[in-house]
Every structure is written in structure tokens, then in C-alpha cells.
Amino acid sequence: MIQLNINGKSFNVDVEPDTPLLWAIREQVGLTGTKYGCGIAQCGACTVHIDGAPVRSCVMTAGAAVGKRITTIEGLAVNGVLTKVQKAWLEHDVPQCGYCQSGMIMAVSALLNDKPKPTDADIDAAITNICRCGTFQQVREAIHAAAKA
Amino acid sequence: MSHAPKISRRSFIISTAAAGGGLALGLNIPFGPGVVRAADGSPEVNAWVVIRPDDTVVIRIARSEMGQGTLTGLAQMVAEELECDWAKVTTEYPTPGQSVARKRVWGDYGTVGSRGIRQSHDYVRKGGATARTMLVQAAANEWKVPAPECSAANSVITHKPSGRTTTYGKVAEAAARLEPPKDVALKDPKDWKIIGKPMKRLDTIDKLTGKQVYGADIRLPGMLNAAIKDCPVFGGKVKSFDAGKAERMPGVKKVVRVEGSAIAVIADTWWHAKTALDAVNIEWDGGANAKVSSASIAEMLKDGLGAEQAFVHNEKGDVKAAIAGAAKKLEAVYAYPFQNHVTMEPMNATARYTADRCEVWCPTQNGEGALAATAAASGLPIEKCEVYKLHLGGGFGRRGAIHDYVRQAVLIAKEMPGTPVKLLWTREEDMLHGMYHPVMQAKLTGALDASGNLTGLRIRLAGQSILATIFPQALQNGKDPLSFQGFWPSGEHAFGYSIPNLLIDHAMRNTHVPPGFWRGVNINQNAIFLECFMDELARAAGQDALEFRRKLMAQHPKHLAVLNAVADKGGWGKPAARGVHRGLAHMMAFGSYVAACAEVSVSGGSKVKIHRIVAATDPGYAVNPAQIERQIAGSFVYGLSALFEQECTVKDGRMEQENFHQYNSMRIAQMPKVESIIMPSGGFWGGVGEPTICVAAPAVLNAIFSATGRRIRSFPLKNHGFQMV
Numbered sequence: 001m002i003q004l005n006i007n008g009k010s011f012n013v014d015v016e017p018d019t020p021l022l023w024a025i026r027e028q029v030g031l032t033g034t035k036y037g038c039g040i041a042q043c044g045a046c047t048v049h050i051d052g053a054p055v056r057s058c059v060m061t062a063g064a065a066v067g068k069r070i071t072t073i074e075g076l077a078v079n080g081v082l083t084k085v086q087k088a089w090l091e092h093d094v095p096q097c098g099y100c101q102s103g104m105i106m107a108v109s110a111l112l113n114d115k116p117k118p119t120d121a122d123i124d125a126a127i128t129n130i131c132r133c134g135t136f137q138q139v140r141e142a143i144h145a146a147a148k149a
Numbered sequence: 150m151s152h153a154p155k156i157s158r159r160s161f162i163i164s165t166a167a168a169g170g171g172l173a174l175g176l177n178i179p180f181g182p183g184v185v186r187a188a189d190g191s192p193e194v195n196a197w198v199v200i201r202p203d204d205t206v207v208i209r210i211a212r213s214e215m216g217q218g219t220l221t222g223l224a225q226m227v228a229e230e231l232e233c234d235w236a237k238v239t240t241e242y243p244t245p246g247q248s249v250a251r252k253r254v255w256g257d258y259g260t261v262g263s264r265g266i267r268q269s270h271d272y273v274r275k276g277g278a279t280a281r282t283m284l285v286q287a288a289a290n291e292w293k294v295p296a297p298e299c300s301a302a303n304s305v306i307t308h309k310p311s312g313r314t315t316t317y318g319k320v321a322e323a324a325a326r327l328e329p330p331k332d333v334a335l336k337d338p339k340d341w342k343i344i345g346k347p348m349k350r351l352d353t354i355d356k357l358t359g360k361q362v363y364g365a366d367i368r369l370p371g372m373l374n375a376a377i378k379d380c381p382v383f384g385g386k387v388k389s390f391d392a393g394k395a396e397r398m399p400g401v402k403k404v405v406r407v408e409g410s411a412i413a414v415i416a417d418t419w420w421h422a423k424t425a426l427d428a429v430n431i432e433w434d435g436g437a438n439a440k441v442s443s444a445s446i447a448e449m450l451k452d453g454l455g456a457e458q459a460f461v462h463n464e465k466g467d468v469k470a471a472i473a474g475a476a477k478k479l480e481a482v483y484a485y486p487f488q489n490h491v492t493m494e495p496m497n498a499t500a501r502y503t504a505d506r507c508e509v510w511c512p513t514q515n516g517e518g519a520l521a522a523t524a525a526a527s528g529l530p531i532e533k534c535e536v537y538k539l540h541l542g543g544g545f546g547r548r549g550a551i552h553d554y555v556r557q558a559v560l561i562a563k564e565m566p567g568t569p570v571k572l573l574w575t576r577e578e579d580m581l582h583g584m585y586h587p588v589m590q591a592k593l594t595g596a597l598d599a600s601g602n603l604t605g606l607r608i609r610l611a612g613q614s615i616l617a618t619i620f621p622q623a624l625q626n627g628k629d630p631l632s633f634q635g636f637w638p639s640g641e642h643a644f645g646y647s648i649p650n651l652l653i654d655h656a657m658r659n660t661h662v663p664p665g666f667w668r669g670v671n672i673n674q675n676a677i678f679l680e681c682f683m684d685e686l687a688r689a690a691g692q693d694a695l696e697f698r699r700k701l702m703a704q705h706p707k708h709l710a711v712l713n714a715v716a717d718k719g720g721w722g723k724p725a726a727r728g729v730h731r732g733l734a735h736m737m738a739f740g741s742y743v744a745a746c747a748e749v750s751v752s753g754g755s756k757v758k759i760h761r762i763v764a765a766t767d768p769g770y771a772v773n774p775a776q777i778e779r780q781i782a783g784s785f786v787y788g789l790s791a792l793f794e795q796e797c798t799v800k801d802g803r804m805e806q807e808n809f810h811q812y813n814s815m816r817i818a819q820m821p822k823v824e825s826i827i828m829p830s831g832g833f834w835g836g837v838g839e840p841t842i843c844v845a846a847p848a849v850l851n852a853i854f855s856a857t858g859r860r861i862r863s864f865p866l867k868n869h870g871f872q873m874v
Contacts, residue, residue: 033359097216098356099542124818134786
């Protein structure tokens with residue numbers, strides 16, 4: 001049993017500490033917005049924030065996240081009020097299938113916290129998530145829109 | 150809107166014996182035709198439209214949403230004729246089991262071949278028009294006035310002479326009891342208010358908050374989880390396995406052999422199932438295919454390039470004589486590899502089996518296909534089976550024709566009767582057990598006369614047929630017409646050039662690798678073969694690539710129109726920025742005309758920057774131009790990822806690539822600016838999800854040739870040292 005702090009709440013989670021954080025979040029805590037895509041930190045669908053920084057939760061153990069502040073996609077909007085990134089995503093109709101978008105939004109949110117007015121080069125360097133539907137054109141537009149909001 | 154199924158199953162309550170449901174909840178109407186009710190008791194005006202008392206309009210969508218926007222597009226079609234308030238529209242999937250019970254009232258569920266809208270536009274619009282007619286009639290009856298004196302707009306019915314109004318929600322109950330009219334007229338496209346407009350998608354919000362439930366996310370009470378490993382050699386089987394260690398691992402409930410070729414572990418959590426599966430010692434028997442390699446397959450295809458026998462699909466004049474008499478002859482051989490769909494969400498299905506019922510929750514492009522697979526695997530009659538469709542984390546053709554993952558999930562659930570079991574494949578399993586883009590080689594021979602006119606073209610295809618493996622009943626005397634997509638003499642894949650002497654044929658060479666419909670299907674390679682070779686011919690003739698094509702396109706005005714559009718907007722014939730080179734391509738596929746003009750620069754001889762692609766499509770009617778733009782740009786990501794990075798190679802009978810580190814996909818840094826020209830010319834209905842994918846690759850390849858002088862004829866480009874930057 002380990003204790004995880006997710007989206008401001010404390011959860012007692014019954015997993016072996018070497019279980020990937022992704023699976024502890026999805027299966028024990030029941031927050032399924034964080035997705036499994038590859039299991040080897042290639043695709044970014046599992047991106048969460050650990051103390052504000054983007055982390056691919058499929059390769060971080062649950063044990064290593066103990067004592068840290070974990071934020072998942074479900075923790076972005078507070079009391080149903082969308083963040084400026086989520087609003088920009090809605091306004092620009094970004095998602096297609098949407099499966100990668102939780103991770104994409106988490107990666108972008110961390111980028112904007114770090115660099116509120118990112119250049120295209122900043123975006124290219126920071127956003128390395130895979131999207132098989134190919135939403136990148138709308139992702140870029142929406143990032144710039146969120147930065148202006 | 151959410152398609153997350155409630156645990157209590159999403160059933161329709163059918164209120165009369167006539168509808169055969171037997172699920173009446175005291176809502177029977179004593180006289181008149183029966184009213185069919187949605188689960189919340191709201192009346193169905195007809196199968197397509199349910200209207201709630203608060204005026205919410207629920208539009209039923211039989212096709213599947215996998216990102217391509219068909220859910221929104223189809224709702225626009227119904228709403229247009231229904232004359233309802235778009236802001237009050239929501240959607241739901243009728244279940245495939247209900248389709249069986251109601252004799253396919255919603256028609257085909259297949260969401261494949263870019264057919265979602267183009268093959269149902271007529272009956273879904275009629276569904277909306279019929280419902281509107283009934284709603285107006287119900288209001289007229291209530292007011293005791295003739296229906297033609299009433300009109301409907303924005304969910305409000307107005308009696309013009311008196312100015313009285315009512316809403317759809319108020320008359321829906323009465324409308325549902327009316328006999329539907331036999332014939333309804335559809336609106337003239339010039340009067341459309343919702344079709345043709347860039348409406349926002351109806352399914353976005355839940356994708357931004359983590360709320361959207363995909364197949365992989367479903368959680369049912371008491372559910373167990375399963376992981377599976379199928380024999381990596383296609384057609385092989387399990388020789389022996391030792392589960393002793395796995396069975397003692399945490400959470401493990403059962404280790405089972407599935408169909409003789411796979412081992413699955415059932416556990417409390419998927420992570421426990423997966424780690425225990427890794428601890429099962431499995432010895433495989435690859436069988437007859439264990440020695441097959443990419444090289445042996447390539448050799449077999451190469452043999453087909455020179456074979457006497459082949460299926461002919463497009464022939465004109467005497468191509469042999471034209472080539473023999475040519476002033477200049479050009480020949481080239483191209484080759485296209487196996488590729489995996491790699492949907493972001495790996496294959497998965499959740500099944501609950503008992504001796505008299507089997508239910509499946511899954512992402513599928515074809516609910517009816519998933520239901521058939523459920524019935525077959527469960528051994529139960531189809532009436533005792535049900536499928537609950539969930540949003541797909543990508544489809545691209547992988548989840549349409551073959552429901553291997555559903556079959557496995559049901560077989561595993563049969564091991565634990567009464568307990569729902571979710572089967573989720575690892576990415577590795579997904580890469581090793583795809584339904585792969587078929588391999589194909591092509592030998593192209595062109596004949597030019599002394600003035601550089603193309604007098605003859607011979608295309609010999611050699612490679613795998615999808616239909617021969619998965620739908621042999623669709624072959625035409627052994628021939629697979631889909632192998633010739635883009636090369637047909639006429640029809641939805643019509644060849645876009647008039648060449649006096651032409652022969653296009655296919656030496657079918659099937660492999661043990663299971664082929665499938667991969668977004669675009671055979672136009673991916675056919676467009677490269679044809680449009681790169683046309684570029685080669687233009688250069689051999691010393692002519693401009695656009696002018697050379699135009700001379701052959703006088704009889705193909707719609708092909709020519711999209712080509713001209715991209716050439717014009719792309720700046721063809723005008724100076725490009727320093728170091729920037731352009732390439733062109735066009736095609737007709739899935740009923741639509743598409744073209745692209747790519748701008749590329751190459752640094753250091755191998756680093757390819759795709760700056761811009763101007764793309765045009767004429768799909769006849771453009772139901773939602775905003776979503777079409779997204780399909781164009783998205784299809785380029787899919788197609789260019791394949792062109793530069795993606796190949797599944799066979800060694801010892803199995804695929805070598807197991808995850809994204811060996812099978813890369815484009816990132817945002819590599820994304821070109823895509824400028825779309827949507828130019829619907831009307832009078833026909835073409836597809837949107839697939840056609841444009843095929844023009845990106847040849848346009849980029851032609852631009853790379855212009856930049857480097859290197860004509861690449863086998864793929865992916867990484868094998869030639871090229872890299873997308």
C-alpha cells in the first residue's frame with residue numbers, strides 16, 4: 001500500500017511499488033483519462049505532471065511518485081472551469097479521435113507554465129507527443145491561441 | 150455528449166409487441182401504431198430521431214466515430230432535413246443487437262472505405278425529412294389546420310395564417326403515433342443551412358477532460374483483465390507452455406490457451422496480467438511459415454513483375470506495339486512495404502459470457518461485424534448477443550473488417566462465465582498482429598514519341614491482394630479490383646489520364662502475412678507508382694511536369710480541376726524561395742478528386758523539410774468543410790509518417806518491429822503547413838477520410854527529386870538515409 005497525491009487528493013493505493021504510475025492511476029485510482037499507448041515513453045499519451053513537470057507515467061514507478069504532487073488530465077479543470085489550454089482546444093476543435101489528447105494537453109499545459117509565450121521552435125522542441133490522426137496543425141494554432149488568452 | 154455506456158445496458162424500450170422487444174414498461178399505447186421509446190421514455194419520431202420533452206433532439210448514428218468526424222457530419226445531414234435547432238442536437242449509437250431486432254432499420258454500420266456519409270446520405274436525410282413531416286402534421290392536427298399551412302424551422306413549428314407556434318418537444322409524442330409518410334422530398338442543396346457549414350464537432354468536450362470513455366477505459370463491476378500473446382509467426386501455434394511461475398504471481402486468476410495459437414493471463418488488474426504473461430514460458434511452433442523473410446517475399450513479388458499471367462483491369466490499344474515503336478522508352482520498378490495501422494489505442498474488447506447471453510464492449514468500425522464475431526466466438530445465436538460500441542482511439546481500417554480482438558476477448562470470457570473480462574493488447578502485440586498494408590511492387594514502362602508525347606503506358610503490379618485473404622467472395626473471377634484503386638477505367642477510382650495505349654494488370658502474389666485495409670488502402674502505393682513515374686516521363690520528354698500531365702487530361706475535367714487548383718495556389722511555374730522545390734500529384738479515389746503541390750527543401754543531401762503542401766479535393770458535396778480540412782492535414786501526417794519512417798519487415802516468419810522506437814510517427818516539429826482547397830462541384834458524393842492521403846507522398850517525392858536529383862523507388866525513405874526535419 002502506498003499513498004499517492006493526485007489532483008490534490010490523497011489516495012491509498014494497493015500496488016507493488018514498481019508498478020508503473022500509469023497503471024496505478026488507471027486501474028487503482030480509476031482515472032482513465034491518462035492513456036496507455038506504448039509503455040516505453042515514446043508516444044506521450046500517458047503524460048501527467050509531477051510537481052508541475054510533464055512526465056511519461058508509463059515509465060515512472062508508482063513508488064517513485066510517493067510524496068510528489070501528481071496532476072492528471074482530470075485535475076486540470078477546477079469545478080468544471082476549463083483551463084485556457086482546454087478552452088483553446090475546444091475553440092479550435094483540435095481533437096480527432098482524442099486518444100492522445102490528454103497527454104498532448106498535459107504536455108502543452110506544462111510548456112505554457114514554463115514559457116507563457118512559446119515560439120514555434122519552443123513548441124517543436126517541447127511537444128513530442130505522437131498523434132496518429134495528425135492534429136498537429138490545430139494543436140499549434142491552439143497553443144498560440146492559449147498563449148494569447 | 151458521451152457514448153460512455155451505462156452499466157445498465159443501453160437498451161431501447163420497445164412499447165408494443167409489433168416491435169418485438171418485449172421490454173414494455175407499461176408504456177403501451179392502446180390504439181394505433183406503437184410508439185418506440187428511448188431508454189428515458191422519450192418517443193422515437195422514427196428510427197433516426199428521438200425528441201425529448203425539453204426539445205433535445207437525439208440523432209441516432211449507426212456508423213462509428215474514430216476521429217474522422219462522421220458522427221457530426223451525419224448529424225448535420227439529419228438535422229438539415231429535420232429543421233431542428235442545431236444547438237439542441239445530441240447523438241447516440243443504436244446497438245448492433247437492436248439493428249438485428251429491428252431488421253437493419255439503420256442500414257449498414259460499416260465505417261470503412263470512406264463510406265460513412267457518401268453511402269448513407271440519402272436515407273439519413275430522408276430519416277430527418279420524414280420526422281419533420283410527422284412533427285408538422287402532428288402540430289397541424291392539434292390546431293386542426295392543413296399541414297401545408299405550417300412550416301418548421303429551428304425546432305419550432307409555425308402556422309403561418311394564425312401565427313401560432315409550438316415546439317418539436319411538445320408534439321413529438323403525437324408525431325410518434327402517426328403513420329410515416331411514404332415519400333418525402335429532400336431539400337435542394339442550395340437551400341442547405343447546416344450541411345456544408347463548418348460546424349464544430351459534437352464530441353469534443355469529453356476529450357479535453359479525460360471523461361471520454363474509449364474501449365480501453367471501460368470498467369464494469371467485478372471485471373477482470375487479460376493480456377495475451379499470440380504466436381508471433383502468422384499461422385503458427387503454441388507448442389508448449391509453462392505457467393507455473395505466472396500462476397503464483399499477484400492477482401493472477403487463470404492462465405488460458407486461446408485457439409491453440411495464443412496464451413492469455415486473466416488477473417485482477419491488467420498490469421498483473423501483463424507481468425504474469427511475461428513470466429509464462431512459451432515455446433512456439435512457427436510451422437510452415439517460420440522461414441519466410443522480407444527478402445523471400447520480395448523475390449516472390451519480383452517474379453510476378455515478369456510473369457505471363459496477370460489480371461487485367463484497364464486496357465486500351467496495343468501497348469506492346471507502342472513500346473516497341475517508341476522513340477524513347479522508359480522503365481522503372483517501385484516497391485511498397487508492409488505497414489501497421491498503429492492506432493493510438495491498442496486493440497481491446499471487454500466481454501461477459503454466460504450460457505445464454507454474450508455481451509461485448511469494444512471500439513469497432515463495424516458494429517455488425519463485431520456482433521457477428523461475438524456470436525461466432527460465443528457459439529450463441531446472434532439474438533442472444535449484444536455489442537456496445539465505444540469511441541475508437543483511432544481506426545484507420547484496423548477495426549473494420551476483422552474483429553480478431555473481439556473473438557479473443559469472447560473466448561477468454563468463456564473461461565470465466567458471468568465475469569466481465571477486458572482484453573487489452575500491449576503495443577507489442579498490436580505491432581506483431583496487425584492487418585498489414587499489403588506489399589506491392591510495380592514495373593512501369595512508358596513509350597514517348599519523337600515529340601515527347603506519351604503514346605503508351607504499361608503498369609504491372611505484383612503483390613498481395615487484401616480481398617483474396619479476407620473477403621474472397623468479393624473477388625471478380627479471381628481478380629481483386631481494389632488492387633487497381635486509382636487505375637479503374639471509370640467509377641470511383643477512375644484513372645485520370647487518356648493514353649492511347651494502356652495496360653494495367655496485377656500478378657497476384659499473396660503472402661502469409663494477413664493484409665488489411667490501411668487508410669487509403671491501395672491508392673497509397675498506386676499514387677506513388679503512377680505520379681512519380683509521370684514525373685519521370687515528363688523529365689524524359691523534357692517537359693514541365695504540369696504541362697505534360699495536362700495534355701493527357703482533356704477528357705478528365707474534374708481530375709484536371711483539382712490539379713490546376715493546387716498548381717495555381719502552390720505557385721507552380723513561378724519562382725520558389727531559395728532552395729525550395731515543388732512537386733505535384735493527383736488521383737481519384739473513393740469517389741473524390743484530390744491533388745497536392747508540395748514545397749520541400751533538402752539540406753545536407755538528406756534532411757528533408759516539407760514547408761507547405763497545398764491540397765485540393767472535390768468530394769462532390771462538402772458536408773463539413775472544417776472537418777474536411779482536418780482530414781486532409783491529418784491524412785498527410787499518416788501518409789508522410791509511412792513514407793519516411795514506416796515499414797514492417799519479416800524475419801523468421803514474424804514482424805521485426807514491436808513499438809514506436811522501431812516504427813516512428815511524425816511529430817509536430819515535422820508538420821508542414823497544409824493549405825486546403827475544398828472545391829465541391831456537386832452532383833456526386835465522394836469520400837473524405839482517405840482520398841487525400843495518397844497525394845502527399847508522390848508530391849513530396851517529386852519535390853525531393855527536383856531538389857536532389859535522386860529518384861527514390863522503394864520505401865520508407867529512411868532506408869535511403871532521408872530524414873524528415
